[in-house]
Amino acid sequence: MANLGIIFRRELAGYFATPLAYIFIVIFLIMNGIFTFDMGGFYVRGQADLLPFFSFHPWLYLFMVPAVAMSLWADERKTGTIELLLTLPITLADAVLGKFLAAWVLTGLALALTFPLWITVNYLGDPDNGVIVAAYLGSWFMAGGFLSIGSCMSAATKNPVIAFILTVSICFLFVIMGSPIVLDAFPAWVPQFLVDAFAAMGFLTHFESISKGVLDIRDLLFFTVFILAWLLASAVVIEMKKGN
């Protein structure tokens, strides 16, 4: 555990040693503003909640999170530091988790910095703050889901740009999986339980209820298991690919 902490701190400090963290946070906040106020009609709706803010998060994360995740392992392999890292007396789990957590905390920080919006909505009306807290938590877990995919894709290639494109593609697939457009495309002979299972893997399915304030433990569990599965896949890919 001590080593996990050391890796985590190094990675997090690494984000702030370069302008990356600052650029990420600033763009994240600007995009959030545009989505919430222009496209989400925050004022026009005349309701004191953050639904327009949260409902755009899957689409915002679709491009922002892969940008953070793309260099997680691709850079280590490109510069050869992976050889240094994995010959230190740490476990692969320490390295995979430490890196993931650092990136997750960075997205959490960016998310937390949207707090003026929360203050605004409280100033303007009387929102259900429990719903908002639940939605924040759900949003952060969803970001974790995107990140874990990114971690695995980043481990699969030395090229961060390829990692980015792969991550965006796979994330997009998971976002739209549960939407009616995709589900309607299934031919009639596909058994219903398969369609349901497919739909249950979709991010939108889980996030929509969360963003409305229904914090079902099963939704959080879904994201937790999802994250762990992709991190395990990351470890497997690193193990396979590190030699070349």
Next chain:
Amino acid sequence: MIEISHLTKRFDQFTAVDDLSFTVKEGEVLGFLGPNGAGKSTTMKVITGFLAATEGSVTIDGFDIAKNPIETKSLIGYLPEGAPSYGDMTTLEFLNFIAHVRGLSGAELTQKVDHVINEVDLRPVCHQTIETLSKGFKRRVGLAQAIMHDPKVLILDEPTDGLDPNQKQHVRQLIKNLATDKIVIISTHILEEVRAVCTRAIIINQGRIVADGTPAELEARSRYHQAVSIRLTSAFDLRTDLAGVVDIQDVEQSGEDALSYIILAKDGRPIFTEISELAQERNWPVAEFHVNRGQLEDVFRTVTQGAQ
């Protein structure tokens, strides 16, 4: 003690390391030689636990790298090829990170970090980010992290590559100083380095050991071992005078210069005295005259090309 036993590493169909076995004891500085692609770096990657062996085992002081990776890795200091390090960190931050991972903390950490900074002369670049450093400094940062925890086993993949002659000298001296109670394995393709620091050299080719011995023993396998080099001031027919000497294998013209010769000894027998007496007796116009220990380059070429 490091024991490498029947180590084989295959990548798909390609066999990079082929049934390699050797042991290295404390105090030995082992030079690991071989042409590019011979399997030097792969062997080092398996010893340090970065890659898993396809077959065979690596044990260090009884710990098996595959079965007890954490304990074994704690005993090793490793400088990977190209001395990779995190470019966005400063030298000091990076060394502190390594010290933390190596389990150091508090006053001990400060003292150890300070010690390695002095040892490899990093004081002037402590607060610079590593990506801004020159190649020589980067390599020294890599060395510093490798010796941080005073490891039992030091594995250095081309430690002096890219250093200027002064720095090379400095690093070699450092390795010699460290070597007294440690096991040091260095890979290099600079043969003079082997002569300068190694107590033993292993030459590998296509994943197999083709020569193993002290540098002097290896030099003795050279056809130039005990050969006498001679440079004359004017043209003179040596061959006639030398015809009577039984221990001579051959006389070769050496270099561009028509007046330089190498007299090769038969089976490495000492011929120097005999030839010097002959030269005095027959009044050879000698400008330069010395005996060769043998050329590692020559042995290297013979064993690595002969096998193909």
